[in-house]
Amino acid sequence: MLLDKCNEACGYAAAITAAICLGSFGVPVKSEVVKRLDVDPLVVQSYKTMMCFLTSWLILLGGEPLRFTKWGIVSGLFWVPGKSKFVLYYHIVAYANYIC
Numbered sequence: 001m002l003l004d005k006c007n008e009a010c011g012y013a014a015a016i017t018a019a020i021c022l023g024s025f026g027v028p029v030k031s032e033v034v035k036r037l038d039v040d041p042l043v044v045q046s047y048k049t050m051m052c053f054l055t056s057w058l059i060l061l062g063g064e065p066l067r068f069t070k071w072g073i074v075s076g077l078f079w080v081p082g083k084s085k086f087v088l089y090y091h092i093v094a095y096a097n098y099i100c
């Protein structure tokens with residue numbers, strides 16, 4: 001299993017990767033092309049969720065078994081509405097910062 005061979009360095013690598021990936025997903029939303037096309041925030045959220053879902057399956061290639069927990073299901077229920085609101089309000093806050 002993947003986690004059996006993991007040590008403290010795996011945790012640091014995962015934290016740095018998460019910081020880079022989660023901290024930079026909003027960058028394409030502010031690009032000139034996206035602004036010009038006036039892409040709906042739900043479309044951006046759909047692409048982001050699809051990529052998260054597809055890349056999550058890579059863990060199974062590392063030997064981890066597929067498990068469903070109640071906290072995973074609760075997290076999934078909050079994922080789409082929460083992230084959709086974030087992408088929507090990201091535009092509003094970015095616009096407000098531009099005016100000030």
